Amino acid sequence: MRSSLTRSAQEARRIRAAYERRGRRGADARYSLFEPAHLFQSQSLERAVIRSLRGEGYRSLAGLRILDTGCGSGSWLSGLRRYGAAASDLFGVDLRAEALGGADPGLQLFAAAGDLLPFASGSFDLVCQLTMLSSVLDAPVRRLIASELLRVLRLEGVLLWYDFTVNPFNHDTHGIGLRELRGLFPEARIHAGRMTLAPPLTRLLAPRCWPACVALEQLPWLRTHLLATIRRPVAG
Numbered sequence: 324m325r326s327s328l329t330r331s332a333q334e335a336r337r338i339r340a341a342y343e344r345r346g347r348r349g350a351d352a353r354y355s356l357f358e359p360a361h362l363f364q365s366q367s368l369e370r371a372v373i374r375s376l377r378g379e380g381y382r383s384l385a386g387l388r389i390l391d392t393g394c395g396s397g398s399w400l401s402g403l404r405r406y407g408a409a410a411s412d413l414f415g416v417d418l419r420a421e422a423l424g425g426a427d428p429g430l431q432l433f434a435a436a437g438d439l440l441p442f443a444s445g446s447f448d449l450v451c452q453l454t455m456l457s458s459v460l461d462a463p464v465r466r467l468i469a470s471e472l473l474r475v476l477r478l479e480g481v482l483l484w485y486d487f488t489v490n491p492f493n494h495d496t497h498g499i500g501l502r503e504l505r506g507l508f509p510e511a512r513i514h515a516g517r518m519t520l521a522p523p524l525t526r527l528l529a530p531r532c533w534p535a536c537v538a539l540e541q542l543p544w545l546r547t548h549l550l551a552t553i554r555r556p557v558a559g
Contacts (some may be wrong), residue, residue, distance in 0.1 A: 331438050334461045335418055341458070341495040342419060359529035363536050364519060368485065368550075371518050373406075375552050378514065379481050383407035387448040390475060391415040392437050392454025392468075397426040414447070416440060438467035440523035445477045453485045454548075457496045465497075469507040473555055482553040483509075489519070489547055501549060519548035 345351065356362050385407035391400050394415025404410060410429030417423055420434035435441050437455065450472050459465045472482055489498040499507075501515055520540040528535045539545050 328463055331436060331464055333468065334459060334464045335436055337460070338418060338458055338495075340424070342422075344450050345495075353526070358490065359533070360518060360522065363525055363529045367519065367540065369402075370391070371550050372483065372485075375550060376481075377515070379482075379552050384449070385409070386412070388412045388446065389414065389435075389449045389451065390440075390442070390447045391451040391453070391511075392440070392472065393417055393458070394432060395422045396424070397430045397432055397452060399451065400430050401427045414442070438464055438471055440471045440475050442475045444474050446475045448477055448480045450480065451483045453483075454487065457487045457490065458498055460495070460497050466507060473508065473511070473553075476555055478555060478557075480555070482511075484515075484551040484553055485548060486504040487547060488549055489524070492523070498550070504549060504551060508553055512554045512556075514549055515549050515551035516544050517546040517548070518550050519529045519546055521545055 352358070354361050356365060383406060384403055387408060389400070389403060389408055389412060391397070391414070393456060394417050397413075397415050400413045400415050402475070404412060410427070411431070413429075414431040414433070415423075415426075416433045416435040418434070418436050423432045423434060426432050433441055437459075452472060456465055456468060459468060476482055484504070487496060487498045488500045490496045504515065505513060518540075520536055524539060524545065525536055529541070
């Protein structure tokens, strides 16, 4: 147990340091919706998420308790209210307490590590993991976080997964392909597909030729992320 806690603490320190470096470089400015590349990626993701949730039988998020892990300032959670979710049912955790500043006060946000979520088992109908686990380089810690994501998910709930499969220019991340995803959730039912035009291409093309991004995103070998819905294994 002590070894696991030590690894988790070391990884948490490394992640905080990586985000501090990114902040000093001004990289966070890329994630404004006023940046054409981020706008393109966000709209593409939104459409794909709605298709995936419809495929799981959802027609509204009304009445669902929802958790976003690695929530930052809660912008993803705030957007879910457009699909019927109530603010009182929207929960988020982030390793960095400072990231929660300026969040919508209606959200329920907590500073916590993903491998020790401050919620009872089976607390949520929908758990979201969007480009959080790829920030974790330590493989045992990734497995602990994956286990926690399933622990807090209700038996009939859905884990919504969106993350890099490859990110060669960012050494603070670890791409997670379909094989590793299945290894993290070996008994779960997973529906997954590749999406998202490679961000360097999107940043180059979106300000100049939006239709080129639309066309190139249709090519599977230029997609760098996995979008998946994951259901807990059924006992027996």
